Amino acid sequence: MAGLTNWTRSGVIATLTIDNPPVNAISQAVRAALVEGIARANADADVAALVIACAGRTFFAGADLKEFGKPSTQPLLTEVVDTIEASAKPVVAAIHGTALGGGMEIAMACHYRIATQDAKLGLPEVKLGLMPGARGTQHLPRLVGVERALDIIALGDPVKAPDALAMGLVDRIADGDLGSAAIRFAGEMAEKPPRRTRDLAAQKVDDGVYVEFAKRNARKFRGLDAPPAIIASVRAATELPFAEGATREREIFLKLRAGPQTEALRYVFFAEREAAKVPVIAGIDPRPVERAGVIGSGTMGSGIAIALISAGLPVHLFERDPAALARGQAHIAKVLDSNVASGRMTSAKADAARALLSCGTTIDALADADLIIEAAYETMAVKQEIFASLDRIARSGAILASNTSYLDLDEIAAATSRPADVVGMHFFSPANIMKLLEIVQGAETSPDVLATAFALAKRLGKVAVLSGNAWGFIGNRMLAVRRKHAEAMVVEGAAPEQVDGVMEAFGMAMGPIRVGDLAGLDLGWSPETSTGSTIRERLCEAGRRGQKTQAGFYDYGEDSKPVPSEEARRIIAEFARDNGVVRREFSDAEVLDRLLWPMVDEGAQLLEDGIALRESDIDVVWLNGYGWPAWTGGPMYHARHVGLSEVVRRLEEMGIGASPALFALARGEPK
Template identity: 45%
Template sequence: MLDIRNGIAVITLDNPPVNSLGHALRERIVQHLDAAEADSTVRGIVLAGSEKAFSAGADVTEFGTPRQLQEPILRTVIARLEASSKPVVAAISGVALGGGLELALGCHGRIAQEKARIGLPEITLGLIPGSGATQRLPRLVGIAVAHGLMSSGQPQSGRQLATSGLFDDVVAGDVIGAAAARAAVLAEKGAPYPRARDGELDAAEVQSTVAAQRAKLTARQKLQPAYGALLDALAASALPFDEGLQKERELFLALVPTNAAQALRYQFKVEREATKLPPAFQAPGREVRSIAVIGAGTMGSGIAISALDAGLAVLLLEQDGAALERGRQRIADHYRERVAAGKLSTDAASSNEARLQTSLEWERLQQADLVIEAVFEDMTVKQEVFRRIDAHARPGAVLATNTSYLDIDPIAAATARPQDVLGLHFFSPANVMKLLEVVRGAKTAPDVLVTGMALGATLKKMPVLTGNAFGFIGNRIYNAYRRQCEFMLEDGAWPEDVDNALTGLGFAMGPFAVADLSGLDIAWRMRKAQAATRDSRERYVSILDQLCEAGRLGRKTGAGYYAYVDGKQVKTTDAAVRDVIQQASSQRGITRRTLALEEIQRRALLAMVNEAALLFAEGVASRPSDIDVVLVQGYGFPRWEGGPVFWARQQDRTQLEHDLQRLAEKAGFGFTLGDLAPLLST
C-alpha cells in the first residue's frame, strides 16, 4: 500500500500475518518504489510494516520452488532500495527477522520501536543470510556484534540494539512518524544518502575475529555446515562489497540442498503440524486459569514453575509438610537465581511467586481448573491419588497424570469420570524441557485433549498427541534404542565406544552417560517390575542390573557405567565395568569384536526406525513426523538430522530393509520387524 503524507511516501508491507517476503510482496515493493520516485511531490520514502511485523522474512512455502528465484528476488529489491533517488527509511515495529532485516539494511536509514524484535534466524534452518546481511550488518555494527546476532539465531529487542549502530534512532512511540522525520532530514541534506554497503571494515580485525570464533565452534556446530559457512561469509566482509556479496551468495546456495538444511526446514514445518489435533478430536477446549500440582518434588516444582511463568495461578499440594516446604523453597530459589542472573526482573519474579499457593489440604483442589499429579511412578500410588482427586476436584476439571510409562486407563478408572482424565508427560526439568506428550486414554473426551494441547502452548512447550501405550512415543523408542546399545556392549563395544559414536553423530549425550545422569536404579526398578512377564527366550542384557547390585547407581553414587571423580566423568570405563560386560558376552556365547563407529551409529538408528514403524502402525503416533518431533525435542536427537523417520527416508529402501532384517537376526526371539511402507510414505 502506498500513501503520501506531507511529501513523504509511506510504503506499507501488506502480506498478513507476518509480511513474509513472497514473490507478490517483492513485486509490490518495487512497483510502489517506482511510483514514489516518479511522483515529483515526494521528497522521501518510508518503508513500514504492521504493528505485529515489519517482516518475518522469507516465505518458507517458496523454498525449493521456482517462485523463490523469480525476479525480483530479495537481493534485487534491496539493490533497488539502495539505488533509490529519494531517501528510504525503514520504520520497524513488531518483528524484523531474516530477509525482513536484510530489507531494512538496504534502506538509507532505520528507525525501530523499543520492543521490536530484530534477528537473523537462518542458522536455525541450516542456512546463512542470503541477501547481503553478512556484508551489510558488519559494516554497521562491527564484525563481533554481527557474528553474535547471526550465530545465535536469537532475536534481540530494539532497545538492546539501540547503541549498536544498526538504527538511526530507537523510539517508544510513533515509529512511522519518526521514520518520516528522518527521511525528511536526509532529503534536505541531499544525495548521496548513507548506505550500509559503503562502510569499511578493518581487514585484520575481521580476520582475527573470524579465526577466534572458528576456534570456539563446538563439536555439534562443526557437524552443521552452516556455522563454518557463516564464518566464511563474514570473512568475506573485508573484501570489496560486491565481491563479498558474491561470496555470500555462493555459500548460501551451496547450503540450500544440504541434508542439514533440508532436515532443519523439515523440523520447522513438522513442529507446527505436531501441535494440531487430527479432525476427529476437534472440540472447544475447557478454560484453564488455575492449576493444582500434586507432588512438590523436582518434577512437581518444575511443572509449577512452568505454570507460574505462563501467568497461571498454581496450588502446590503435598501430604507431608516438610516435602511441601522443600518444594516451595525450590521454587523460591529458582526465581531468586533467575533475578540474580539478570534473566528476570524482581517485579516479575515477585508476581510469579504471588500466584503460588501451597497446601496440605486436598479440599483446596476445588479451586483448580486442571489438576496434575506428579507423584511416584507406581500404579498403586497413582490410583490412590486419583481416587482422592476424584473426591475433591470440581466437576468439569481436567485431571492429568504425569506418568512416563504407565497405562493411563487404569489410573482413569480409579475415578468416576475417566472422560476427564489424560496424560501430560512432562520431561525433566519440566520448566526447561519443551516437549510435552499429551496422552489419549480410551475414554478421554475430545475437549480434554484440546485443553491439554492448549495448556502445552500456554506453557510455551511443544505438545504432541500420543496414544496410550507403554512408554508412549518417546520412551518406547528410547527403550528400543537403549536395548540395541546394550546388545552392542555384549557384541564387543565398551560404553564409551557407543557414547562417543552417538555424540559424534550429534546426539546431545550417549545412552550410557544419560543412564548415569538419570540414575541406573530408575531403569532397574522398572525391569524388576516387568520381570514376571518377561519371556525367558528374549535376549536380555543384565549388565545394568549387575552394576546396580554392586551399588553403582550412576553419577549420584560416584559410579555407574562410568566412574566419577569430583563429579566429573572418567572418559573410559574401569576394570570392574569391563569385567561385568565381558562376563555378559561370555554367558551369551559371543566372541567379542571391535564395532566400527559407523556400525554403532547405524544399528542405533535402525532400532529407532523399526520401533517407530511399529508404534505408528499401532496408532500410538498420529503422524510419522510427530515421532521425529518427540525425539528431537525430548531425547537429544540431532535436529539437523531431522529425526529417525526423516533419516530413514534419506536411505536406500532396499538396503534399509536388509539391514533391519539383520538387526532382527542379531536380536533373536521377541524382536518384531515393523512395516516401513506406511511410516515412510505417509
C-alpha cells in the same frame, strides 16, 4: 497490486505501506511492489523521501513459506535490497513487530531505520540451516561491528529495539505513532544524500575474535554447516569490497541451500507446526484454565510449577512431606533467582511468578483448580491412590493430568469416576526448560480435554505431540529399544565408550550408556527381587548404580566425568560368560546401525498401532525431548533419507529382522 500496497503522501514525504497478512511475508508480489515503489518515488519530482512501512501486526517477518523449496522468481530479494539501497532519494524503514530474515535485510538496505519501542530485529536463517543471502552478512558488520554481527547471525536470536538503537542497527525509537514519527524523520533526512550501508566500512578484527566465537559456541554449532559458513561470510565483509563480499555471500548461501542440512531443518520447522494439527480436536474449544495444581514437589513437579507460574498461571503445589515441600520451594526460588541473574527473566516477572505460587501439605487445597497435574512417584499404586483422592476433591469439570512417563493411563483413569477428564501430560526434565510435551489420549479422554492440554502447551511455549496410550508412549518406548541394543552390544564385546562415542559422533549430546548412568541404573530395581539376569542387575548388585554412586558402566570422579572402568568391564565379561555370549569386536558402522534402525522399526510399529499420528510427530518427540540432532531431521526422516528398504536390509543383515510394520512402510516408498 490493489490491496497489497497503499501509497500516501504527507507533503514531500511518500509512504509505501505493504499489507500482506498475517505477517507481511516477502512474497514475489511484495518484492515486486517494493521495486515498483522505489521507482515511483524516484520518478516523482514532488517526492523528497520515502518511508517503507507495513500494515497489521508486524514489519516484514521473513520469507513466504509457500515459496520454500520452489524455484526462485523475479525479482529476487537481492535485487530488491540493491534497488532500495541504490535509491537516489532517502528511504526510511518504519519497523514494528518483528523484522526477521529478509525483513531485516530490507530494513538494513534502507538508508535509515526507526522502530517502535517493542520491535525486534533478527536474522534467524541459521535455525533453518541457512544464512542471510541478501547482503545481510555484508550489511550488518558495517552497522554493528563483527562481534555483534556474529552473535545476531550465527545464533539467530532477535534483538530488542532499545538494544538495536544502542548498537547502531536502528537510528531512532519512535515517540508516539510510528507512521507520524517516520514521516518526521524522513523529512529531516530529505535534504541529505542517502546514507548507504554498503558505503560504510566493516572494521577488521583480529583472527582470534572468530576463533574465540566458534570455541565459545562449540556445543551449539557441533555438526552444523551454517555457523562456519556464516563466520566465513562475515569475515569477507571486512576483507573484500562490498560487491565482492556480496558475491562471496551469495556463493556460500547457495551452497548451504543446496546442502542436506537445510532440507532437514526445513522439514523440522514444518513438522513442529504439523504436530499441533490434531484431527480429533479440530474446531473444539478448550476448557478455561485459570488456576492449576501440581502434585509432587520433586524435580519434575517443581519444574512443572515453574513453567506454569512463569506463564502467568496461579499454582498450588501439594506435597505430603513438609521437608520435601520445603526442598521444592527452595528449588523453585533458586531457579527464578538464576533466571533473573542470567537475564532470562526480569526481576518484576520473577516477583510476579513467585506471587502466583502457593504451597501446602493438604490435597483438599486443590479443590478449586481447573487443572491438576500429578508428578508423583512412578508406580501404579501411587498414581491410583492420588487419582482416587482427586476424584473425591476436584471440582466437576476439572482436568486431571498425569505426568507418567511409562504407565497405563487408562488404568490410572480407572481409579476415578470421570475418565473423560483424565489426560497424560508427559513433561521432560527439567520441565521449565525442555520444550517437549507428550499429550497422551486415554480410551475415554474427552476431545475438549485434549484441546485444553494443547492450548496450555502453547501458552507454556512447549511443542506438544499427541500420543496414544501405550507403555512408554512414543519417546520412551523407542528409547527402551535403543537402550536394550546398546547394553546388548556392551555385553557382546563393544566397549561402553565406543557405543557412546558413535552416538555422540552422530550428533547426540550424550550416548545411551552415559544416559543410563546419569538416570540411574537402579530405576525399577530392588535388591530383594534382583536375580542378576540382566547386566543392569549385575552392576546394581555390585553397588554400581550409576553416576550418583560414582560407579555404573563407568567410574566417576568429583568432576562427574565418565572414566572407563576395569571393574565394570570385569562384571560385564563375567555376565557374558555366564550367559554363553561369545564376545567380539564391533565396527563403528555396525554400532550405529544397531542403535538407530531398531528404533525406526519401533517407530513403524507405533504408527501401525495408532500410538503416533504421523512419522513427523515421532521426529518432533525425539528432536525436542531427547536431543536428536536437528540437522538429520529426526529418526524417521533420517531413515527415509537413507531409504527404508536399506534400513530393512541392514536389520536383516544384523539378524534382528524387520517388523511387518516397517516392511509396509518400505513398500510405500517414496514418501
